[in-house]
Amino acid sequence: xxxxxxxxxxxxxxxxxxxxxxxxxxxxxxxxxxxxxxxxxxxxxxxxxxxxxxxxxxxxxxxxxxxxxxxxxxxxxxxxxxxxxxxxxxxxxxxxxxxxxxxxxxxxxxxxxxxxxxxxxxxxxxxxxxxxxxxxxxxxxxxxxxxxxxxxxxxxxxxxxxxxxxxxxxxxxxxxxxxxxxxxxxxxxxxx
Amino acid sequence: xxxxxxxxxxxxxxxxxxxxxxxxxxxxxxxxxxxxxxxxxxxxxxxxxxxxxxxxxxxxxxxxxxxxxxxxxxxxxxxxxxxxxxxxxxxxxxxxxxxxxxxxxxxxxxxxxxxxxxxxxxxxxxxxxxxxxxxxxxxxxxxxxxxxxxxxxxxxxxxxxxxxxxxxxxxxxxxxxxxxxxxxxxxxxxxxxxxxxxxxxxxxxxxxxxxxxxxxxxxxxxxxxxxxxxxxxxxxxxxxxxxxxxxxxxxxxxxxxxxxxxxxxxxxxxxxxxxxxxxxxxxxxxxxxxxxxxxxxxxxxxxxxxxxxxxxxxxxxxxxxxxxxxxxxxxxxxxxxxxxxxxxxxxxxxxxxxxxxxxxxxxxxxxxxxxxxxxxxxxxxxxxxxxxxxxxxxx
Numbered sequence: 001x002x003x004x005x006x007x008x009x010x011x012x013x014x015x016x017x018x019x020x021x022x023x024x025x026x027x028x029x030x031x032x033x034x035x036x037x038x039x040x041x042x043x044x045x046x047x048x049x050x051x052x053x054x055x056x057x058x059x060x061x062x063x064x065x066x067x068x069x070x071x072x073x074x075x076x077x078x079x080x081x082x083x084x085x086x087x088x089x090x091x092x093x094x095x096x097x098x099x100x101x102x103x104x105x106x107x108x109x110x111x112x113x114x115x116x117x118x119x120x121x122x123x124x125x126x127x128x129x130x131x132x133x134x135x136x137x138x139x140x141x142x143x144x145x146x147x148x149x150x151x152x153x154x155x156x157x158x159x160x161x162x163x164x165x166x167x168x169x170x171x172x173x174x175x176x177x178x179x180x181x182x183x184x185x186x187x188x189x190x191x192x
Numbered sequence: 193x194x195x196x197x198x199x200x201x202x203x204x205x206x207x208x209x210x211x212x213x214x215x216x217x218x219x220x221x222x223x224x225x226x227x228x229x230x231x232x233x234x235x236x237x238x239x240x241x242x243x244x245x246x247x248x249x250x251x252x253x254x255x256x257x258x259x260x261x262x263x264x265x266x267x268x269x270x271x272x273x274x275x276x277x278x279x280x281x282x283x284x285x286x287x288x289x290x291x292x293x294x295x296x297x298x299x300x301x302x303x304x305x306x307x308x309x310x311x312x313x314x315x316x317x318x319x320x321x322x323x324x325x326x327x328x329x330x331x332x333x334x335x336x337x338x339x340x341x342x343x344x345x346x347x348x349x350x351x352x353x354x355x356x357x358x359x360x361x362x363x364x365x366x367x368x369x370x371x372x373x374x375x376x377x378x379x380x381x382x383x384x385x386x387x388x389x390x391x392x393x394x395x396x397x398x399x400x401x402x403x404x405x406x407x408x409x410x411x412x413x414x415x416x417x418x419x420x421x422x423x424x425x426x427x428x429x430x431x432x433x434x435x436x437x438x439x440x441x442x443x444x445x446x447x448x449x450x451x452x453x454x455x456x457x458x459x460x461x462x463x464x465x466x467x468x469x470x471x472x473x474x475x476x477x478x479x480x481x482x483x484x485x486x487x488x489x490x491x492x493x494x495x496x497x498x499x500x501x502x503x504x505x506x507x508x509x510x511x512x513x514x515x516x517x518x519x520x521x522x523x524x525x526x527x528x529x530x531x532x533x534x535x536x537x538x539x540x541x542x543x544x545x546x547x548x549x550x551x552x553x554x555x556x557x558x559x560x561x562x563x564x565x566x567x568x569x570x571x572x573x574x575x576x577x578x579x580x581x582x583x584x585x586x587x
Contacts, residue, residue, distance in 0.1 A: 030235060032242060033264060033583060034289035034370060037333075045352035078242060078263045081234055107283055110274065111267040132370055 015150075021066075022146040023054030028065035028089070030082065032072025035099035035132040039071045042135035053142050062088045067145070069138070070122075073101035073108060074115040086122045094149070096141050097124040100131045107131065227255065230568070234263045242582050243556070247563070247571065254571060257563035259556055264586040272546040277303050277377060277513050280543070285371040287550060288584040290333060291326040291527040293362065296375040299546075301457060302522040302535045303377050306515045313459075315379040315505040320459040321392075321496045322362065322374065324489045328399055329358040330527040331486045334579050335406045338479055341576035342419045347410055354402045357395045364388055377513055379506035389497050396490045403487050411480065420475035424562055424574035427473060434561070435554035438529025440578060443481040444473035450525035457524060462499065465492050475577035482579075514541055528552055528584055548587055552580035 031039055042048045043057045050057065059065040062085045074082060086095070097118050100106030105116035118124060125148065126141045233244035242263035248256040268287065272280050284299055285292040297319060304310065311319070336351015359369050365384055366372035374381050410416050426436065428444040441448060449467040451460045468484040470477035515537040523532030529551025536545040555578055563571055 034286055037289060038370065041352055041356070044348050045356060046349055047353070047356050073264065073266055075263060075265060077265070078234060085235065107286070108266050108271065111271055113265050113267045134369065 018150045018152055022149040025055050025067045025094075025142075025145075026059045026065045027055050027057045028059055028062050028068045028085075029057055030068055030070050030072075030085075032070070032074065032078065033099075033101065035071035035102070038132045038135050039069060039098060039138060042138045045135070048135040048139060050139060050142065053139065053146070055142055062086070063090065065089050066092070067094045067096065069096045069098055070102045070118045070124075071098035071132075073106070074118045074121075075113050076115055077113070079115050079121050082118065083121045094125045094145055095122055096126045096128060096138075096145065098128045098138060098141070099133055100129065103127050103129065232571070234260075243575075243580075243585070245559070245571070245575075247568070249568065252567050254563050254566050254568065257560055257571070259559050261553075261556070261585050264582040266583075266587065268548060268587045269546055272543055274542070276541045277515060277543070280546075281375055282371075282373050284548075285373055286583060287548065287587060288526065288528055288531070288552070288581045289370070290330040290581055291323075292368075292371045293322045293326040293366075293374065294524070294526045295531065296373070297323055297458065298522045298524040298531055299533045299535075300375045300377055301524075302520040302533050303513075303515055305520045305522065306518050306535065306537055307377065307513075308516075309378045309507050309509060311379045311507055312504050313501045314383075314503045315507075317459050317496055317500050318365070318380055318384060318505065319375065320463075321493055321500075322365065322372070323458065324493050324496070325358055325362055325392075327489050327527040328486055328493075329355050329362070331482045331489070332358065332399065332402070334482055335403075335410070335479070335486070338573075338576050339410050339416070341572050342416055344410070344413070344416070347406065350402060350405060350409070354399055357398055361388070361392055361395055364391070376506065376509070378509035379504070383505050389500070392493065392497060396493055399490050400487065403483060403490075406483060411483065417476065419570075419573055420479065420577065422472075423475045423570045424566065424577060425473045426558065426562060430561065431473070431558065434558040436529070436558055437551050437554065438525065438527070439481045439485060440478055440529065440555055442467065442469045443477035445469055445471045450523060450530060454523060454525070457522070459496060463492055463495055465495075475573050478577040478579070512541065514539065515543070523549065526551055528579065528581060529555060550584045550587060552582075552584035553587075556580050556585055 029036075029039060029043070031037075042050045055067070062068070066089075068086060068089065070082065086093075095118075097103050101108065101114070102118045105111070105114055108114040109116060115121070126145050128137050128141045130137055228249045230247045230249055231244070232247060234242040244260040244263060246258045246260060247254050268283060271283060275283065281296050281299065284295050287295050332354040333351045336348040336354075339345075339347025339351075362372060363369040365388055366374040366381075368374070426440070426444045428441070428446045431441050431444045432446060436444075437448075447467060447469050451465075452467055465488055468481050468488065470481050515535075517537055517539045519534070519536050521532060521534045523530055525531075530549065531551055532549040534547040534549070535543050538544040559575075559578075562574060566574065
């Protein structure tokens, strides 16, 4: 993958890479609350059948997954586990936040034990609104994510970092900067 | 002349026995494998959500199990203190998310009791129909899921297929597929839509057929029988002592159903139905009882459709709902067991304090007793057969 590392992949090759990636998404299901049942309906019910979109929902561990669907209420007790399993996933990795609770806290916006949005702990690619969203909405999210993957340029600096598994710093003015992936080595403090 | 006594003969037999014991002890130390701690969850496919189970193992056998709950704690009892009564029904839909409609009923009843309002007969009947429909939706998913937990993927597809039929009905009547929020204090939001009754009859026939299918596919399966027969036996008295309720208790031979034995509510006094029990108390009995109860619910829905009275679906209710001072406790037979709300009102638009008694919390509290001495694969079947919902445990 020398070309990818340098960010100089020929266009047809980029297209082919993205095309193959988007139809073999190994999805790690993080079923938390009500949305988990709707996610189950999208996966296992003959009416929706998500596997026809090229999503394989049974990886043995997060270490083999490309995509995680956080479906349901994230509580403060659960948040460290989500962060930890997200970090175990190999790059490049994608996150779908399903349902109002995972998006922003939902009906529990003033609860003392609920994390107000999973994007406080991990970066989210697609938000699915609804309480709970219908299975069709999750299918739409998958299709949108596939479109996003297809249009990813590998030359993009931040994407390159994701490919290489280097730390990506998300600098949000409202929160402390979030560092994803391996922590950067502390720079040597110049001795005065 | 001194007499020297001969030393007595050493007790060779004693010495040899001591050596044998020492050797045995050493062997035991060398062969001893320490207890292994196995952590199931909080994210584990077999725990139906986010139940964490810390299990201490001796080889393949469980010697102690400790359920760790609280990963889905959303603070319902505190939130209800900051909401008005109509807003609370939105929240409590999501306690037991598989049978959302059934959750609303005891709360709305308690509020109506305090206000001295009674919903019209037609509203009571429609409430009963929708409660039974959500019971079917819950149990049908269980019938499929239980197959999944013993290693058969196919029943899960059937379970979801039938659940979709029933959810369509609930959506047709209430507008909400999952969380209807259809109950109002004093009645219902709307009447049934045109053509709903005849469609329900058709779907009930489908459900009956699929119950037969489950009986053929799962109950008659030899692997299923050997995985569930005699596994996870709850004796009736111990189940009662732990507060286990609902189908889990009826599968232990305790003939107790709040629809028949409790304070009469909804249209259940008008119905003719049988309370199914099974004497065995094992995982298979719990499956079998739920299968029969699904059929019984279908019978009840058909009876209710036949006897559906005409009239309004909403009683006269003030525009702004203020509940007079007082306390009320209402418990109902939900799909997962006994569910109750204890409301303390101080005369405001919202309650002063609400205590929620949910079925799964008590059903899970028997796990440390029940899982002692079983094998690891059986832990999964026992968890599946108890059928709990994490929102119902942690609230």
